[in-house]
Amino acid sequence: MTHPSRHTGRAPADVTAGAAAAAEDRAPVVVGAPGSFARSVLDERHPALIERVRRATPYPPELQRALDALLDEITKGFVGRLDDGEPGAGDWRDEPYYGQRWADVPFLWAESFFYRKLLAALRHFTPGPWQGIDPFAPFKNAELAGAKVDEELSAFDRLPGLPPKEQDRTLLLSSLWGNRADLGFRLSAGEAGLADRVQGLVVDDSQALWENLAAGEPGRVCLVADNAGPELLPDLVLTDHLLTTGRAASVVLHLKPYPYYVSDATTADALACLDRLTGASGHAAAVGERLRQAVGDGRLVLRTHPFSCAPHSYDRMPADLREDFASASLTVMKGDLNYRRLVGDRHWPATTPFAEATAYFPGPVAALRTLKCDVVTGLAPSTLEELDASTEPWRTSGTHALIQVRL
Structure with missing residues (x-):
């Protein structure tokens, strides 16, 4: 299985100028304050998902520890980079939110990066016995x-x-x-x-x-x-x-x-x-x-x-x-x-x-x-x-x- 290739793209040159300006005037949704919908996803849905994934598949100790680390990061810590050895990590290298609190970054970005880090914790892209295993397959x-x-x-x-x-x-x-x-x-x-x-x-x-x-x-x-x-x-x-x-x-x-x-x-x-x-x-x-x-x-x-x-x-x-x-x-x-x-x-x-x-x-x-x-x-x-x-x-x-x- 190959790791994901470069995912970013530049905005096309012919984007309608008026629409682009209007979009820039609208503040992005951030994870935000306790009690907000976006914050509830970070505080409640993502920790519950980690536990649900853990219970659905008998992961070995090292993967269990990686899930623990991810849970600790999203609940208590700051946005950390993917490990340099993670396949496809370079595709995320230039993102601007590392070192910030999860609650302070755009909601769309935070959700997406959470799922990417979850797959990294479970070695979805790493050659070996867990490569390509869908952690959500039991639910689907x-x-x-x-x-x-x-x-x-x-x-x-x-x-x-x-x-x-x-x-x-x-x-x-x-x-x-x-x-x-x-x-x-x-x-x-x-x-x-x-x-x-x-x-x-x-x-x-x-x-x-x-x-x-x-x-x-x-x-x-x-x-x-x-x-x-x-x-x-x-x-x-x-x-x-x-x-x-x-x-x-x-x-x-x-x-x-x-x-x-x-x-x-x-x-x-x-x-x-x-x-x-x-x-x-x-x-x-x-x-x-x-x-x-x-x-x-x-x-x-x-x-x-x-x-x-x-x-x-x-x-x-x-x-x-x-x-x-x-x-x-x-x-x-x-x-x-x-x-x-x-x-x-x-x-x-x-x-x-x-x-x-x-x-x-x-x-x-x-x-x-x-x-x-x-x-x-x-x-x-x-x-x-x-x-x-x-x-x-x-x-x-x-x-x-x-x-x-x-x-």
């Missing part, structure tokens, strides 16, 4: 093998009975909501529209998404995946739908080159999902077989890029990735992390137009995202007022979602 495998997934796959049998527009709507919202998607597959043609059954959709640009895909000859769609397991399954079914309905001539599924953020999808995870589909029955099995064939004939491309695990927003993407997105008829960004990287992990006013925050992006782009962090753009003032009037932590609870499109 258990979710994919669960009985709930059997129910979801059997519910696909209802899909062909829906009218075409309801199929479109069902599959898009299923991909959006991930493992909450079972609402969609339980609709029949005579029931109320899916939009009336799914609560919490605060922005819905789905019509613009479908209109863009219908314009001109079918092109290439880039789908930047988020989570593995039950949340990747509806992404794959949506991919099959785009191919079989002629909305896309090909789909490029962007995956993580190595384990990242607990459940982010890698190539191995995508293949496991294809096996889960083909091992089912009925419509799900047919979808799985079509997708396997699509991989074989090049209409479904599984792609990884080192920048997918970079601690930076997409406005710093390198030229080859920029060209990939520029040549797509549409790029679909899935999930919360990709959203933060797309608009910039900054304290945007929530009414900032999505088009303004993504003006730098080299082609049409859509975001399918459930809200699980503070960053959000593109809300109508009346929607923001209503949400802020509630007592629910709507920005972080995962109960609200959005479909945003910038053409």
